[in-house]
Amino acid sequence: MAGEARLGARRLAGLASRLARALDVPVLTIRLVDPTGRWLDLKAAVGLSKRMRARLRRIPLESLVGNEAVRRGRRIVRAGNPDGRLPPWPRSLLRRYGAGAFVPIRSDTKVLGVLGVGFRESTRPAAAQLRFLDALGRQLGTAIHVVGAGESRRETRSETRFLRRIAAALSANLELPAILDMVTSAAQRLTRSRGGLVMLLNRDGTEFEIASTSRLEEGGSDIRGFRFPVEGSLSGIAVRTGRAVRCRDATTDRRALLRALQQTANVRGLLIVPLRGDSGVIGTLNVSSSRPRVFSDHDRRTLMQLGDHASIAIRNARLFEDVLGHRQLLRQLYSQQYSVLESERKRIAHELHDEMGPTLSAILINLQLLKERGMDTALDAKVVETESLLTGIIEKIRELAYGLRPPMLEHLGLAESMKWLIETYFSGGRLVVDYRVSGSPVRLDSDLALALYRIAQEALTNVVKHARAAHVKVHLHLAPTSVRLEVRDDGCGFDATRLGAERRVGLGLASMRERMDHLRGRLELRSRPGKGSQLVVTCPVEAVDARAAG
Ligand SMILES: Nc1ncnc2c1ncn2[C@@H]1O[C@H](COP(=O)(O)OP(=O)(O)OP(=O)(O)O)[C@@H](O)[C@H]1O
Ligand SMILES: [Mg+2]
Numbered sequence: 001m002a003g004e005a006r007l008g009a010r011r012l013a014g015l016a017s018r019l020a021r022a023l024d025v026p027v028l029t030i031r032l033v034d035p036t037g038r039w040l041d042l043k044a045a046v047g048l049s050k051r052m053r054a055r056l057r058r059i060p061l062e063s064l065v066g067n068e069a070v071r072r073g074r075r076i077v078r079a080g081n082p083d084g085r086l087p088p089w090p091r092s093l094l095r096r097y098g099a100g101a102f103v104p105i106r107s108d109t110k111v112l113g114v115l116g117v118g119f120r121e122s123t124r125p126a127a128a129q130l131r132f133l134d135a136l137g138r139q140l141g142t143a144i145h146v147v148g149a150g151e152s153r154r155e156t157r158s159e160t161r162f163l164r165r166i167a168a169a170l171s172a173n174l175e176l177p178a179i180l181d182m183v184t185s186a187a188q189r190l191t192r193s194r195g196g197l198v199m200l201l202n203r204d205g206t207e208f209e210i211a212s213t214s215r216l217e218e219g220g221s222d223i224r225g226f227r228f229p230v231e232g233s234l235s236g237i238a239v240r241t242g243r244a245v246r247c248r249d250a251t252t253d254r255r256a257l258l259r260a261l262q263q264t265a266n267v268r269g270l271l272i273v274p275l276r277g278d279s280g281v282i283g284t285l286n287v288s289s290s291r292p293r294v295f296s297d298h299d300r301r302t303l304m305q306l307g308d309h310a311s312i313a314i315r316n317a318r319l320f321e322d323v324l325g326h327r328q329l330l331r332q333l334y335s336q337q338y339s340v341l342e343s344e345r346k347r348i349a350h351e352l353h354d355e356m357g358p359t360l361s362a363i364l365i366n367l368q369l370l371k372e373r374g375m376d377t378a379l380d381a382k383v384v385e386t387e388s389l390l391t392g393i394i395e396k397i398r399e400l401a402y403g404l405r406p407p408m409l410e411h412l413g414l415a416e417s418m419k420w421l422i423e424t425y426f427s428g429g430r431l432v433v434d435y436r437v438s439g440s441p442v443r444l445d446s447d448l449a450l451a452l453y454r455i456a457q458e459a460l461t462n463v464v465k466h467a468r469a470a471h472v473k474v475h476l477h478l479a480p481t482s483v484r485l486e487v488r489d490d491g492c493g494f495d496a497t498r499l500g501a502e503r504r505v506g507l508g509l510a511s512m513r514e515r516m517d518h519l520r521g522r523l524e525l526r527s528r529p530g531k532g533s534q535l536v537v538t539c540p541v542e543a544v545d546a547r548a549a550g
Helices: 002-007 009-023 050-055 064-071 091-096 127-171 176-191 234-241 259-264 297-373 377-404 408-412 414-426 446-467 507-518
Strands: 027-033 039-046 058-060 076-078 099-106 111-119 195-201 207-213 227-229 245-247 270-277 280-288 432-439 471-478 482-489 522-527 533-540
Touching: 009 027, 009 039, 027 099, 039 064, 039 111, 058 064, 064 076, 064 099, 064 111, 099 127, 111 127, 127 176, 127 297, 176 195, 176 207, 176 280, 176 297, 207 280, 234 245, 234 270, 234 280, 270 297, 280 297, 297 377, 297 446, 297 507, 377 414, 408 414, 408 446, 414 432, 414 446, 414 471, 446 471, 446 482, 446 507, 446 533, 507 522, 507 533
Parallel strands: 432 471
Antiparallel strands: 027 039, 027 111, 039 058, 076 099, 099 111, 195 207, 195 280, 207 227, 245 270, 270 280, 471 482, 482 533, 522 533
């Protein structure tokens, strides 16, 4: 019955007085069935005093007029004195006219209301006059229906557009608070209500939490975060049945048990729809008015649709939150893994350097003693050979130990350690390494210094392994708040965008990224076939550790 409301009280009143004049009758009323289908509401009246109008504002459908005219679609005619069959008609009213008639206001499909006419004469109106009234009722019904259909079509079209826009905006959003705000204000707008509210169920479905509210009235208190049991609440009914719940006035409704909440939020008329998720209801979407109001079927359908969009968006946002949680967990795991790895490396380095190193050196000294004694020439040659093998092994072990755990990182800092790394491992061959340090010396956290050292080590290893480059530039820039490392070669390059798609994914780049991810840094890799490669790492300098200086 969107039409009746849209036809407007003023237009209906104008129509009623024109009809009363044309028919020359003292009393004329137009009543329409309300959206709940339980009442006949007075929409326009001629010849009724204000008091009378207030008294007769709505009459139950379960009444003589309702039953006869609306349910059965039959005309009622009363001639002469009232016979008491028309309570609660006030006598004062009945005195004003002699005969009365109620004719159904009907469209093609149903009875929309009742047209009431009071005649001056007390004699039964002529049959032709009554037939004319019947036709009038039909005409009125058709007009209301047509206007209503047109209005509701237009309204539906713009609502559908709005809903579509909201659905698109919701699906593009993954932040729960923003989604909830969007849903509550859309609910409010679509139903033209005062307040919108989303309540979400807790995990075991026993409690609601008010997750979001739209604008409250002046002075209204914020009820977000308020929790209450599902059992015994109106929203609980929506959850249990999976259907909408309507309530004309929460302050008088027998089912509305949460009076304290309703009073705080000044809630009278209420419409509650369940938020239906994949595996059951996840909460409710509520709209309310501050005056008694019966939300229409149309409101219910629209809110249900919005609720379905909202449920999907809420589920996606929750999944996204889970993903973020997992990423955080992964970061922690990586961080632990690195610290375990590095401490294990440190232990092995110490073992090699402090245990194997001295033992091997002792063997070397013994060999040198044997050589000095000079036993026989054949043996001497073997001793010399063994001596040089051993010297080689001692050097290798030293290198291995230093490689595993660059000892100077802690003493000399990152800049000097990288110099050592380049000179020891990457210089002297065909490749020319140009190493430059700029900025101001900063103390770096030992984790950060080690990560950058490892990244430089891997980047240079990649240059040697893959690039076939002649030159490589390594630039370390240290600033008080951030540090930047760049490794740029003039080698064969590769298609960095297709890494992992066609190209075998190695551990090197992945572990560089993980290291940066865990230190909240950024890694950029720019490379094109034939154009060399450039790796840039930037990382914020946060914690300052006195043990390591950049
Ligand atoms: N400087 C470079 N020049 C040319 N290609 C490179 C360069 N750096 C990396 N690549 C290419 O990127 C790929 C991935 O590098 P990544 O370090 O992840 O793996 P890898 O070096 O092949 O193996 P791993 O590091 O596990 O020993 C390499 O296989 C190589 O094809
Ligand atoms: Mg590599």
